[in-house]
Amino acid sequence: MEVPGxxxxxxxxxxxxxxxxxxxxSVVVLGGGAVALEFASYxxxxxAAVTVLQRGPHVLREMDxxxxxxxxxxxxxxxxxxxxxxxxxxxxSVGGRKVVFFEKGGEEMRVEAEEVIYGLGRKPLVEGxxxxxxxxxxxxxxxxxxxxxxxxxxxxxxxxxxxxxYEVVHIALQQGEIAARNAARLLNRAAGALEEMDYxxxxxxxxxxxxxxxxxxxxxxLAGRDVLAASYPFNDHGKSLLMGESEGFVKLICExxxxxxxxxxxxxxxxxxxxxxxxxxMHFRATAGDLMRVPHYHPTLSEIWTYPAEELAAGS
Numbered sequence: 001m002e003v004p005g006x007x008x009x010x011x012x013x014x015x016x017x018x019x020x021x022x023x024x025x026s027v028v029v030l031g032g033g034a035v036a037l038e039f040a041s042y043x044x045x046x047x048a049a050v051t052v053l054q055r056g057p058h059v060l061r062e063m064d065x066x067x068x069x070x071x072x073x074x075x076x077x078x079x080x081x082x083x084x085x086x087x088x089x090x091x092x093s094v095g096g097r098k099v100v101f102f103e104k105g106g107e108e109m110r111v112e113a114e115e116v117i118y119g120l121g122r123k124p125l126v127e128g129x130x131x132x133x134x135x136x137x138x139x140x141x142x143x144x145x146x147x148x149x150x151x152x153x154x155x156x157x158x159x160x161x162x163x164x165x166y167e168v169v170h171i172a173l174q175q176g177e178i179a180a181r182n183a184a185r186l187l188n189r190a191a192g193a194l195e196e197m198d199y200x201x202x203x204x205x206x207x208x209x210x211x212x213x214x215x216x217x218x219x220x221x222l223a224g225r226d227v228l229a230a231s232y233p234f235n236d237h238g239k240s241l242l243m244g245e246s247e248g249f250v251k252l253i254c255e256x257x258x259x260x261x262x263x264x265x266x267x268x269x270x271x272x273x274x275x276x277x278x279x280x281x282m283h284f285r286a287t288a289g290d291l292m293r294v295p296h297y298h299p300t301l302s303e304i305w306t307y308p309a310e311e312l313a314a315g316s
Contacts, residue, residue, distance in 0.1 A: 005091035009098050011116040024048055026113035028100050032059030034206045036119025041208040044080050051081040051111045053102055058084055062204060063265060064218045070267040071212050074247045124162040147196035149179035157183050166202060201279055210247050211271035215279045216263030219253060226256040228315050230308035234268045239299040245269035252288060252308040259287040259313060270301055277305055288312035
């Protein structure tokens with residue numbers, strides 16, 4: 001990202017953060033995605049003063065506003081300053097400190113810190129590969145692929161961050177496996193259609209504090225479809241109260257007519273673990289009523305899913 005003064009002031013990317021043995025007394029984190037929020041939680045937990053600057057209206061643009069909003073509140077409760085709807089203006093170095101100037105609501109603001117963390121994402125490193133000579137087209141800077149993971153040159157396959165659309169390890173592995181099997185079919189001239197990627201069960205988790213995770217579709221993605229959504233808070237759930245982790249909630253989304261589960265989200269304790277229960281339910285095309293009837297041990301975090309499931313099963 002080209003912002004005046006950034007190159008001169010300097011910033012840390014995720015590699016530099018992980019390699020550094022130094023803990024800054026304060027950091028400004030650029031971005032509101034998974035990496036940015038994980039490092040914000042990391043440094044806040046180590047006692048640094050943390051400020052997050054996000055361009056969009058809320059952090060985690062992949063998620064619904066209610067989910068992102070709950071996480072923002074929890075982060076702010078832990079002392080992390082979160083500014084959304086911002087536009088970076090310039091960077092300066094003053095007295096050995098790094099100063100970030102940004103605009104919010106038409107007003108120019110500034111924040112200074114010992115270090116700036118760059119969490120605005122990465123771009124595929126495809127320059128110099130000569131892909132144009134192989135007939136491989138790019139799409140928005142990434143390698144364009146079909147659902148079969150084939151590029152515009154049908155004998156060349158791509159998988160992972162180089163093609164997207166999701167920069168997540170398990171999805172990259174799925175893409176790679178499908179690409180390998182499809183390539184083998186072409187080499188062996190096997191009959192039948194090639195396999196296609198299915199993103200219906202796309203999982204996404206952020207290891208912030210608290211954690212946040214989702215699977216399937218969001219309410220935003222389902223706009224225009226006849227769906228129902230229900231949520232239940234951790235501050236009314238026995239196990240989370242015993243753990244002292246009462247922030248956040250779980251949410252289920254289902255199709256109104258069939259009550260088949262289409263998506264789910266968690267903000268709160270062990271979100272990255274809890275979300276897999278919904279992923280399994282969706283894999284077997286379960287309805288909200290199916291999930292409600294599955295026995296859950298008490299007291300556990302997992303049983304919280306039965307409450308929104310029951311509401312959806314009974315809803316009109």
